[in-house]
Amino acid sequence: MPFNIAKLLENQKKNILELWMKNQLEDEGLREDLITNEELRAQSEELVGSLVANIGAGGSTDLDGDNWSPVIEILGGIAITRARQGFSPRETGKFVYSLKEAILEVLQEQIGDDPKMLFEESRKINRIMDGLTVVTFETFIKGREEVILRQTDEIAEISTPVIRVWDGILALPIIGTLDSQRTQIVMENLLQEIVDTGSSIAILDISGVPAVDSLVAQHLIKTVSATRLMGAECIISGIRPEIAQTVVHLGIDLSSIITKSSLASALAYAFRTLRLEVRKQVVQNK
Amino acid sequence: MILSLSKDNIQVQREQDVVLLRNRVKEVAVKIKMGLLNQTKLITAASELLRNMLRYGNGGTCLVEIVSRGRDNGVRLTFADKGPGIADIPQAMRDGFSTGRSLGLGLPGAKRLVNEFDIKSKVGEGTTVMILKWANG
Numbered sequence: 001m002p003f004n005i006a007k008l009l010e011n012q013k014k015n016i017l018e019l020w021m022k023n024q025l026e027d028e029g030l031r032e033d034l035i036t037n038e039e040l041r042a043q044s045e046e047l048v049g050s051l052v053a054n055i056g057a058g059g060s061t062d063l064d065g066d067n068w069s070p071v072i073e074i075l076g077g078i079a080i081t082r083a084r085q086g087f088s089p090r091e092t093g094k095f096v097y098s099l100k101e102a103i104l105e106v107l108q109e110q111i112g113d114d115p116k117m118l119f120e121e122s123r124k125i126n127r128i129m130d131g132l133t134v135v136t137f138e139t140f141i142k143g144r145e146e147v148i149l150r151q152t153d154e155i156a157e158i159s160t161p162v163i164r165v166w167d168g169i170l171a172l173p174i175i176g177t178l179d180s181q182r183t184q185i186v187m188e189n190l191l192q193e194i195v196d197t198g199s200s201i202a203i204l205d206i207s208g209v210p211a212v213d214s215l216v217a218q219h220l221i222k223t224v225s226a227t228r229l230m231g232a233e234c235i236i237s238g239i240r241p242e243i244a245q246t247v248v249h250l251g252i253d254l255s256s257i258i259t260k261s262s263l264a265s266a267l268a269y270a271f272r273t274l275r276l277e278v279r280k281q282v283v284q285n286k
Numbered sequence: 287m288i289l290s291l292s293k294d295n296i297q298v299q300r301e302q303d304v305v306l307l308r309n310r311v312k313e314v315a316v317k318i319k320m321g322l323l324n325q326t327k328l329i330t331a332a333s334e335l336l337r338n339m340l341r342y343g344n345g346g347t348c349l350v351e352i353v354s355r356g357r358d359n360g361v362r363l364t365f366a367d368k369g370p371g372i373a374d375i376p377q378a379m380r381d382g383f384s385t386g387r388s389l390g391l392g393l394p395g396a397k398r399l400v401n402e403f404d405i406k407s408k409v410g411e412g413t414t415v416m417i418l419k420w421a422n423g
Contacts, residue, residue, distance in 0.1 A: 152302070177305055211308065211326060213333045214391040242326040249327065250334075250395035251381055 005121050009052045012106045017048050020102035027094060034085050043078050047099070050074050055128070075132055076139040083143025096136050100129040160186050162193040169270045170199045171263065175208030183219035187226055194232050201270045202227050205263050207238030217252040224257050233258070233273065237266035290362070291352040299345040304336050307348055311361065314352055318359040320421040328361060328419040331396035335365045335415050338392050342385075343369025343413060353418065360401070360420040368412040375405060 009016070021044060025037070050071045075096075082092045103125050111118050160182075165171045172190055176182075190202055204223065209216065220236060227234040237260040239247075247254060260266040271278060292314070296307050311332050315325045332348075339346045346367030353362045372378045379397065384390035393415075397403040402418035 179301055211329045211333055213330045213337070214389045214395055215334075215337055218389050242323045245323055246326050246330045246399065249398045250330065251391050251398065252389065252395075 005124070006052075006055050008110055009055055009103070009106075012110065013048060013052050016052075016099075016102050016106050017045060019105055020044055020048065020099050023098040023101055024095065027098070034087060044099075047071070047074055047078065051099075051128075051132075071132070072135050075136055079136045079139035080143040080146075083140045084147065089137070089140060092136060092140050093133065096129065096133045100125065103129070160189060162189050164193075164197055164199070165203075165267065166270070166274075166276075168197075168199045168274055169201045169203065169267070170194065170197065171203045171205060171267075173205045173208060173263075176210075178206075178209060178216045178219050180215075180219070183223065187223050190223065191226060191230055194227065194230050199232060201233050201235065201273060203235045203237055203263065203266045203270065205238040205266070206236060206243075207240070207263070209238075212243050212247055214250055214252060217247065217250075217254065221254070221257070235260060235266045235269060237261070237263045288353050288355045288362075291354055291359075294350045296348045296350060297345075298336055298339060298348055301340060303345075304333055304340070307336060307350075308333055310350055311363065314350055314361050315419075315421075318352055318361065318421050320361070320419070324419055324421065324423065327399040328363075328417075331399040331417055331419075332363055334392040334396045335363075335417065338415075339365050339367045339369075339413075343367030346412070355420075358420050358422065360418055360423065362416065362418040364414065364416045366412065366414045371409040371411055371413055372405075372407040373409050375407060379405070 021041060024040065024044070054067060054071050078095070079092060082095075104122055107118060107121055107125065111121065160172060160174055163171045163173070170190070170193055172186065174186065178186070190204075193199070194202060204220065206212070206220070212220075224234040224236070235258045236254075239259055239261055258269070260269060268278075294310065294314075296310060297303070298307060308329050311329055312325060315328055320328070336348070339348075344367065346365060346369070349362075349364040349366070351362040351364070353360050377383055379394050380390075381394050382390040384392075393405070396415075396417060400417040400419045401423040402416070404416040405413070406415075407413040
């Protein structure tokens, strides 16, 4: 009678699940804070069920086959949830490896007296489980990458705020790198705010820009020109000494733009232009 | 005789990689105790060349090296792409020349910011630009 691994696994499904659960629960690193025992059991049961059903149905160990897609889907789902929940790769890896352990243990128990067959079947299981592990990691990393991409989007969304520092004076602190997309957002916000508040002076503060290369300079020049077209004056402030020297070496001509070293001096310049005066009040005692 | 003390190859394919590489360059520059001004010059030159590589060469790789010559330490960056190449290098090195409607200061500006600059290009095969900045240069 030919040995039927599928049947064996089907019969031993419960055993495998119990063993697997035991393996997982025994692990000291079990994250009970992230996942409850019931959830873990539900996940495990689903996976074992579909895995066993699949080995029984096809017998092919080639994971690229269509018949494996349900298992991969379940596993992928688990991996992605785990990535989002904040499991470490090691914990996710253990989840799959401990299943392999459990299956091998059951095989050992059942057909341990026939080493040749045990080896054959173990190899088959090994191949399948290794493939599944790779799938798990691929999906896990993809899940993590999605988290990173979302964060990147969020950072980009924190658009540069336009601050109204005084009647008729706007300030716009730029932090981080000025790329084309960012410049577009900055320019739109600034020009709209100029219209809304009727301001005549805008201060662009670049203290938070790590490096000014020719592209950043070009973007700044464009922003200043656009502001001028709107009838407002644009001052660039926060130019650090090393940035000033670098810009000169690069050969960028910013002489047509009013630049100041600090936001305070830009504000002082703006006050002078608007003929405002800031004075310290002298209290006279009599 | 220039000795290379450490090597690090970085892939540059997207605009986000510019920030990554810039941080990496800053890291090695700080390691060899480069002054703030020279750091800024090196980083600016690097970001000029990176942008060129992304814009005209469809990305490429950047080799970040810490080099030493006698008692001087420096950072050497080698940018290599497999883009269309530059037909007329003297023209590309001229201030204000650009095929892409930019200021045309990238290559000549980068050259002015560093101590050593070398450009090799073959039409249809790609461009390699090497820059070197000494810590006290």
